[in-house]
Amino acid sequence: MPEFIEANCIQCMFCWIYCPDSAIDIDTSGDKPIMKGIILDHCKGCGICAHECPPAKKGKSALVMVREEK
Numbered sequence: 001m002p003e004f005i006e007a008n009c010i011q012c013m014f015c016w017i018y019c020p021d022s023a024i025d026i027d028t029s030g031d032k033p034i035m036k037g038i039i040l041d042h043c044k045g046c047g048i049c050a051h052e053c054p055p056a057k058k059g060k061s062a063l064v065m066v067r068e069e070k
């Protein structure tokens with residue numbers, strides 16, 4: 001499953017554009033959309049969002065894939 005690390009997010013919206021399952025939670029109430037996190041009920045764990053998320057904060061990405069705990 002993807003883990004969202006908010007401190008590394010530059011709000012580029014690549015994850016929202018590329019996610020095939022509309023699992024990216026975006027707040028559209030303000031002037032600009034804000035990435036809020038992952039809607040895990042919609043997410044199939046494909047990893048596309050983590051692949052597309054740029055490592056923009058000192059080489060660190062805001063989305064990384066982690067093993068889901070059972």
Ligand code: SF4
Pocket residue numbers: 001002018019020021022023024038042043044045046047048049050
């Ligand atoms: S892992 Fe795949 S389905 Fe889940 S949020 Fe990322 S792109 Fe969407």
Ligand code: SF4
Pocket residue numbers: 008009010011012013014015016035052053054061062063
């Ligand atoms: S792709 Fe990464 S940096 Fe861009 S909005 Fe999504 S989580 Fe934030």
